[in-house]
Amino acid sequence: MTNGGETPALESDEVLLNDVLALRRAVVEAAAPMLTELLRSTVPGPCLENLAHYLAIRRQDLRPLQRRLMQRGLSSLGHMESRVLPTLDAVIAALAAMAGRPSPRPAPTEDAFFAGEAELAAAADALFGAPPAHRRTRIMITLPSQAASDPDFVVSLAQRGMDVARINCAHDGAAAWRAMSDHVRRSGDLVGRRLTVLMDIAGPKIRxxxxxxxxxxxxxxxxxxxxxxxxxxxxxxxxxxxxxxxxxxxxxxxxxxxxxxxxxxxxxxxxxxxxxxxxxxxxxxxxxxxxxxxxxxxxxxLPDTDLGLSPITTKDEGDLVTVVGCADMIGYSFVSRPDDIDLLEAALSRHEAGDRKLGFVAKIERPEAVANLPGLIARARGRRPFGVMIARGDLAAEIGFARVAEMQEEMLWICEAASVPAIWATQVLEDLVRTGIPSRGEMTDAAMAARAECVMLNKGPAVGIAVETLDRLLARMDAHLFKKTPTLRALKSW
Structure with a gap:
């Protein structure tokens, strides 16, 4: 309000248009060296270009511009992870029309505007398999040792909503892993949909x-x-x-x-x-x-210590013989630098046969992995189906509990900008899994997990109940939320 009690006049559309055009030019210019660096590891592609543009634009404080755009009912730029330049171009075209002049940038087509979403969905299908019809987010379950000797237990998980079975190679052994994998395949046949298997190699876990x-x-x-x-x-x-x-x-x-x-x-x-x-x-x-x-x-x-450890141990090398025969994707623990991906590729090349290639999930557990996430994505891109696991347990112990919520959000945004599927992992519905009764806070956490392409539940006595609960919750959240964007279905409670 002005001193006279009047609302200040809206700035001219032409001024705001010029500011958005200047922002677009600055983003393209700042992104160019970032893209050059990312492309040292891979080949060009729209998802990497968009990632570079996203990294560039997020280095600026957009809050004043956001409020100016919101005042006109235009995009606040808050949901542009998968479409940085298309979002700016749509705003530019709208502002030009409001200013009564031809647009210096053509408005994006619908296909161009949503291309990043389509690419992310295809990448998630390639890694995890297609989701069920009633929800977008897959459910991954860590199998207990019981799954090796009790096929009915695995069938029950599949019937209740499991899409991906996780086998932790830090426990049990090759015979048990093969039995678990066989039971998952047969369970998929029984329920009439493809279930996939993720096998986590243990890595140099310090215990x-x-x-x-x-x-x-x-x-x-x-x-x-x-x-x-x-x-x-x-x-x-x-x-x-x-x-x-x-x-x-x-x-x-x-x-x-x-x-x-x-x-x-x-x-x-x-x-x-x-x-x-x-x-x-x-x-x-x-x-x-x-x-x-x-x-x-x-x-x-040891968050302050330079560990100097290879993420692939002698045990992991031996386990890969079984993993390549049983799994659809491999979970890679303690990956920190792009060169670590080359180590895994070299190890897999010694064991993989034929044209079948395992998917690859980079588990983000250490501060170095967070800092190097764009480089990790670039190095892994195009070699095989690829995803990122936000391993909140080890990550919290490394960076501190106070920063986990912030980091998991930022990693979700980076993954979306690069069209990389993300797994929301660790302590999801943990009380429910262990006791059969959830806490209020963990139900909210699980609801927010719907923004990821996959959610992981750990093993526990009540994991079957937890799968059913999560299945229903994710289906309901799909009607309300896609990534950061609310989807405004009709409300029926009022």
Whole structure:
């Protein structure tokens, strides 16, 4: 409002048109070197061009321009991930018409405007298989060991809504994996639709092995210290009674004073105080209320430490013999740099036969992978069906819980801009899976997961109920939301 109580006059359409034209020119100019860098790894294509344009435009603060466009009832540019230049061109054409002059940019056709959506849908079909008719988002289930010996259990999951079965190669063995895969194929035949199999190779997961704790069962709490040791039996001293052997011995000597150590999905965080002779002393800074038990086979995350590890281990190389014969796609843990994709391609080339190529899912678990996501996408593009898993468990332990929500949103946007299918993973409906009763917050989280092309549920006693619940929820959300865009079906509650 002005001082006189009057609404200020709308700026001229010509001024706003010129500002949007200037923005388009700036985006194309800024995107050119980014696209050149991305193309070092692959061949040209509209999805990579759009990714470069999206990266360029998101380096600017568009909020003032958005409000100016919204005032005219035009696109606020808030839903342009899959169509950066077409969105700008549509706005330019509309503003030119409002200004009463010919448009300097032709308005995009319907096919051109929605081409990114079509390419993303085709990429998701190629990776996961076609979705069911009543929802766009697939449901992936992590199979428990029971699935190897109980084919009826797998049939039940398929009947309730499972589209993709995940086999974690960190557990069980080749015979069990083959049995699980066979049961998934037969279940697909029984329910009359193709079910696909993702097999996760374990990668260099850092875990506790043997542990030593006080005989009184005391837990670790803030202010306590514990030792991480490279090898030998765990040992304690009077002032430090907690000790754990690390699954990858070389990691201990890569730690430095000040490095953070997160244990068991971030239930505890400590800081390295000293490192010597294959031992690291860690002081607990944070721990969940009531303390944390030091146990074997629990994950360790080292967000400040240069691990220097190959994402493919000797075990993974051996497991690939089974994976290429059983899976439709391979989950790649701890991928961080574009060169890591070349390592996987080389390993697969030693085992794949014929024209059949496995799909490939890059699991984004470390800060380096987040930072390098555009480069990872470019390197993987065109070689085989490709997708990204937003692995929120390890990612939260690496970057901190406070940033996970922000990062998962940004990764969804980058994937959409590049027409790459995304998997929303870790702790989806976890209370429901474990107890049969969901929390209110996790139902909201699961509803927001409908923006991904696939949602992963973990194993648990009530996973069948969780599949049914998620199937219904995703179908309802499909009527309300596509990615970031609300879809305004008629409301019937009022």
């Amino acid at each position: 506790t092995e043997d542990v030593l704790v006080p005989s009184d069962g005391r837990k670790l709490a803030p202010g306590d210290a514990f030792r991480l040791i490279a090898q030998g039996p765990p040992r304690s001293t009077g002032d430090v009674p907690f000790c754990a052997v690390v699954s990858l011995p070389e990691i201990v000597n890569r730690l430095s004073p000040g490095d953070r150590v997160r244990y068991n999905d971030g239930k505890l965080e400590g800081v390295v105080e000293s490192v010597a002779d294959g031992e690291a002393l860690v002081r607990v800074r944070y721990a969940k209320s009531g303390g944390v038990k030091l146990k074997p086979e629990k994950g360790l995350n």
